[in-house]
Amino acid sequence: MERAGIRFDEEKIAEVENFVSCLTLTKCTKSGKAEPFEILKHTRRMIRGIYGPRDEDGTRIVRKCFATFGRKQAKTQIAAAIAAFEFFMGDEPMQEIYFAATAADQAAKCYEAIRDMIAADPELESIVKITDSIRKIVNLVNGNIMQVLSADGKKQHGSNPSMVVFDELHAWGPAHHELHSALSTGSMSRRQPLWLTITTAGTDIESLWGQEYEYAKQVEAGDVVDPSYLPIIYEVPRDADWTDQSLWYLALPLLETGHHKLSLYEAEFRAALAQPSKQNEFRRLYLNQRTASTVQWVPANDWAACQGVIDEEELAGVPCWGGLDLGSTRDLTAFALTWPMPDGRVIVKAWGYIPAGSIDDRCRREGINYREWERLGHVRLTGGTVTDWRAVKDHIAELRQRYKIQQVGFDRWGARDIVQDLMADGFEVVEMGQGFATMSPAVKRAETLIFGGKLVHDGNPALRWNIDCAKVKADDAENKKLVKPITNTNTRRIDMAVAMVMAIGISISTEAPRETTFLEL
Numbered sequence: 001m002e003r004a005g006i007r008f009d010e011e012k013i014a015e016v017e018n019f020v021s022c023l024t025l026t027k028c029t030k031s032g033k034a035e036p037f038e039i040l041k042h043t044r045r046m047i048r049g050i051y052g053p054r055d056e057d058g059t060r061i062v063r064k065c066f067a068t069f070g071r072k073q074a075k076t077q078i079a080a081a082i083a084a085f086e087f088f089m090g091d092e093p094m095q096e097i098y099f100a101a102t103a104a105d106q107a108a109k110c111y112e113a114i115r116d117m118i119a120a121d122p123e124l125e126s127i128v129k130i131t132d133s134i135r136k137i138v139n140l141v142n143g144n145i146m147q148v149l150s151a152d153g154k155k156q157h158g159s160n161p162s163m164v165v166f167d168e169l170h171a172w173g174p175a176h177h178e179l180h181s182a183l184s185t186g187s188m189s190r191r192q193p194l195w196l197t198i199t200t201a202g203t204d205i206e207s208l209w210g211q212e213y214e215y216a217k218q219v220e221a222g223d224v225v226d227p228s229y230l231p232i233i234y235e236v237p238r239d240a241d242w243t244d245q246s247l248w249y250l251a252l253p254l255l256e257t258g259h260h261k262l263s264l265y266e267a268e269f270r271a272a273l274a275q276p277s278k279q280n281e282f283r284r285l286y287l288n289q290r291t292a293s294t295v296q297w298v299p300a301n302d303w304a305a306c307q308g309v310i311d312e313e314e315l316a317g318v319p320c321w322g323g324l325d326l327g328s329t330r331d332l333t334a335f336a337l338t339w340p341m342p343d344g345r346v347i348v349k350a351w352g353y354i355p356a357g358s359i360d361d362r363c364r365r366e367g368i369n370y371r372e373w374e375r376l377g378h379v380r381l382t383g384g385t386v387t388d389w390r391a392v393k394d395h396i397a398e399l400r401q402r403y404k405i406q407q408v409g410f411d412r413w414g415a416r417d418i419v420q421d422l423m424a425d426g427f428e429v430v431e432m433g434q435g436f437a438t439m440s441p442a443v444k445r446a447e448t449l450i451f452g453g454k455l456v457h458d459g460n461p462a463l464r465w466n467i468d469c470a471k472v473k474a475d476d477a478e479n480k481k482l483v484k485p486i487t488n489t490n491t492r493r494i495d496m497a498v499a500m501v502m503a504i505g506i507s508i509s510t511e512a513p514r515e516t517t518f519l520e521l
Contacts, residue, residue: 026120092162097145160189161187207476234252236283277474334466353395
């Protein structure tokens with residue numbers, strides 16, 4: 001950095017690189033065996049950027065480093081190596097080095113990488129005390145500590161960190177603001193603290209990740225002059241052609257070094273070309289691009305390909321599971337059944353319920369011929385101008401006369417009366433909330449069935465319309481749920497699709513475990 005009062009310390013950089021190159025990697029190596037830590041181009045960029053710029057008195061200038069790459073580019077190992085240098089060789093006395101993430105297991109990845117590096121070096125191992133039960137390592141020579149932190153921000157206000165590794169900042173939500181604030185402001189007494197953020201891209205520009213990313217981009221572009229802040233950004237530009245594989249190295253530096261090959265990403269790339277929700281996944285996780293949080297769930301042609309002939313006699317002897325989505329005043333109320341068949345197929349049937357007193361207004365306002373769907377038996381009318389839950393319950397009881405219904409999943413919102421009636425009729429009911437944590441496994445299982453050609457439906461036009469309306473929303477932890485598109489008229493409906501997903505969700509526990517279809521590199 002050619003600026004008055006700032007010098008570049010090549011000797012310090014060499015000291016850091018010499019220490020790091022003596023470490024041993026036990027995971028994520030090309031051979032699959034323990035190997036010396038190889039300082040690659042993007043690793044050297046971080047080391048030089050952090051440890052090179054110095055004040056006239058020799059103090060390190062960089063206090064914050066925001067490092068973002070595509071998935072599995074050795075982010076954790078790089079952060080672990082830098083933390084290990086500070087722990088054993090750093091200039092700051094009595095160091096407190098912390099690893100923080102939204103979940104302890106995520107934060108522990110960096111800790112575990114350092115622990116393994118230490119275990120591979122008898123000299124380092126002889127001067128530390130490792131307590132895995134609390135994920136803490138103490139340097140017996142200089143008194144330095146490193147530890148995984150809980151996500152409780154209130155407990156961290158008294159800490160005095162010399163270094164903090166913020167892992168996967170894209171997953172940090174409003175509930176983690178206090179932790180981030182406590183750790184970011186708790187080093188005022190430190191001479192040269194270091195906050196290191198390692199992350200892939202997120203979706204919400206207003207989140208902690210978004211705010212940090214925007215600032216890093218401004219510093220990178222020179223719009224903000226902040227010598228204490230180091231942006232390390234590897235990404236394919238959002239306006240670039242994401243299918244152009246010659247650009248992928250911009251987000252995946254291990255491609256440039258030859259440590260990864262393009263073929264490693266082919267399966268995910270093909271899935272992304274075929275499925276809109278997978279496209280956003282691929283672009284965010286591998287190309288490190290901020291993507292929209294909602295996309296079309298199932299293209300019409302993929303849903304049409306799942307239509308088949310359903311044998312009612314065959315269904316009568318196979319256990320099935322139900323999902324009940326109780327619509328608001330304007331939504332549909334919907335019930336769906338799913339039959340996991342012995343041959344691996346899953347058959348689905350669904351019904352919608354609307355009050356007879358509002359059907360003509362709905363047909364006119366929404367442009368949907370509910371009358372025809374009612375004639376075909378896909379939509380059922382209840383009395384009055386609001387949905388009569390008793391009529392819905394009675395129809396579910398009728399269905400049990402024909403089918404072997406095992407359980408009915410329901411969302412607790414507004415469901416108390418009908419659930420009590422179902423229980424009184426002898427149904428086993430299972431609460432299934434509509435949040436990411438509950439719905440994500442069900443949505444992902446439904447996707448696997450649909451795009452794998454294993455889901456079978458009877459061409460129900462009401463269900464087809466609901467599927468066409470449905471968008472999938474993903475959070476930064478890669479969980480998914482179905483949402484309606486945002487429109488000015490709010491005439492789109494997804495309730496039958498949601499009921500189908502709920503039914504698939506509660507049937508998952510009856511199946512043998514399945515591996516994810518998205519490769520974890």
